[in-house]
Amino acid sequence: MCSCLGLGLGLGAAPGGNLETEVVKDSVSLCNLNLEDGQDDSLIKLPDDILLNIVERLDIADAARTSVFSKRWKHIPAMLSEIAIEVDSFQPKHEGRKLTSDDIVRANTTMLGATRSILDRRAGSPCTIHLLRMQFYLGDESIFIGQTVANTIATQKVAWVEFTILTKVRKNCTKNELITYGTQFMSFFDSCPNTFGGLARLTLENLRLGESDFPKIFSICRQLEFLRLYHCDLGYMSLLEVEHPQLSELAVVHSSLRMVDLKWVPRLTLVKFNGFVSQDNPVCFGYVPLLQTVSIINIGFSRHKMLKLSELLGKTAVTNLHLNFKSEKIWVKPEGRKQLLPVFHKLRLVNMLNISEECDLMWTMFILEGAPILEELCVMVRDHSCEMITGKRREKYVFSKVKDKGLEWEPSAYNFKHDNLAVLKIYGFQEENKFVSYVRSIREAAVNLEDIYLYNNPACEKCKHPVPKEWTWKQRLSLRDKINKGMLSPVKIHFLTK
Incomplete structure (x- = not known):
């Protein structure tokens, strides 16, 4: 058995x-x-x-x-039942030394041998491979790896296949390198259509493809449910159109695309954008009836216009929204209830992360006005030094001098009340008037608020910040009094360090 x-x-x-x-x-x-x-x-x-x-x-x-x-x-x-074969296990571990072309060829070749050995040994096995995960470098050996996987898909029971395809240069690729990798990938793709036709997850990096290449990829990869594109495009400020019957998750990271047009993606539930160059909306939501989660991370430069969420999200009805401002300019514009209600009427969770310590917080109240059934709001305030561009590198970019310019917000209705917000979380909370005033404003509006979680500045191993100190009993009493003063009923306030 x-x-x-x-x-x-x-x-x-x-x-x-x-x-x-x-x-x-x-x-x-x-x-x-x-x-x-x-x-x-x-x-x-x-x-x-x-x-x-x-x-x-x-x-x-x-x-x-x-x-x-x-x-x-x-x-x-x-x-x-699960087979994960990753090239990292076969490449030399030399700290401080960059991988050479010979290192990559050896690692890929060794991985190819291991792949053949492991998969050929299963020939005739009645057991299903529930997950076959492959990670390897783009190279001449890729075709043989792909053909081995294709043979396994054709002769054995394989439920789920993942490919993560790496390039020798992982960051800061030149234009010529992007074009070279793009040509190399399409040669691999054309050699293994049956392999790609069986993929459920695909991660690509550093590719500049031709205008007809992505449509070909989408037409062949009919089983694809997850796609992650890191530094992939069809040319600087190009348009990527997506039409796919199965795709449920899409992540676009550090792309030079002008826009991603999600024309017809009926099963899409999650979209992530990390960094965009366009001054306008980086994505157009077409037919995406199941979309639930939208996550956008971006450094706002002076050239970036303030995005209106009512326009950005179009006719969607998301339930989860995650916005990360990378401690720089706020790039969303506060809007009124009338504009936001069509896209926020199902919104239940909002995370607004890495808001600069220079910024006021009252502008975030517009989310409550537009999202009547919102249940949880999380705000993180910090200048994350290890991720921020500093020194001479900062001089190369045009940063906004005022990070919260244009964020003036006034409630649409006097004495506005919100009936559903139950949880408020604030990371980077400080004993300053702007934080206390903000929490009190939320309390006054959210009449059924149950819990407030206040966190010190989040620790970061990379920044080597000291571990946050525990709240003293005196601090807790003082803040509770300030937040609850004059309120009809007290709310549970939790003081946490991480």
Whole structure:
């Protein structure tokens, strides 16, 4: 009988409660074992389900080696339900040294050999591969990796296939490098149409493709549900049109695209944009009836116009909205209830992150006016120094001198009330009038507010900021008094450090 347990399943309810711990300990030293047939070893006597659970906790290379231990172990790797083969496991680990072309070829070649060994060994196995995840560099070896996967898809049961395709230059690609990688990728793509036709997830980086290439990709990758594009375009300030019947998640990161036009994506539920160059709306939402979550991260320069969410989100009805301002200029314009209600009438969660410490907070109240069933509002205030552009590099860009210019907001109705907001979270809260006044304004408007969570400045290992200090009892009492003073009923205020 074939048992294909997922990673970490099946052991939690073991009698005695210690079996899982012992199995994990055994799995750590598994690669050091040298078992002979007939040897009396407790691991050999374990049932297939337990042996499989051990092997699925190992690196894929170590998992493959277990088949040489004994005849008892030989069939276990062929039962794996999840196979993740990543080029990172096969490339040299030299800190401070950049990978060379020879390093990448060797890593890809070694990975190709491992891929063939692992997948060919499964030939004839009745067990389904629930997840086949591949990460490799774009190169001549890519075609052979793709053909091996295509053969597996054609001859075995494979439920989900993921590709992450890397390039030698990971950041700051030149125009010529983008074009070269784009040409190389399309050659790979054209050589393995059956492989790409079976993909569910695809991550690409550093590609400048031709005008007809993306339509070809979308037409061949009919099973695609997730697509992430990092620094990919069809030329500087180009337009990307998306029409796909299955795509449910799209992430566009650091792109030079003028706009992404989501013309017809009937199953799309989540869209992420990280950085855009356009002065106007970076995305046009066409037919996206299931869209729930929109996340936009951007550094607002002086050239960026203030975006109107009522126009940006068009005829959508999102439930989750995440905006990250990277501690720079605020690039959304406060609007009135009349303009926002058509797109915010289903909105339940809003995160507004990395608002500069220079900015006032009252402008964020426009979200409450336009979102009548909003349940949770999260605001993070901080100047995140390790992510901000500083020094001479800052002189190369045109930053806005006033980060909250044009954010004047006035309530559409006198004594405005909100009935559904239950939770308010503020990260980077300080004992300043603007923070206290802001919380009191939210309290006055949100008549059914239940919990307020106040966090100190978030710690960041990269910034090497000190761990936030605990709120003193005196600080807590003082802030509670200031926030609740004059209110009809007190609300729960939670003071947290992280």
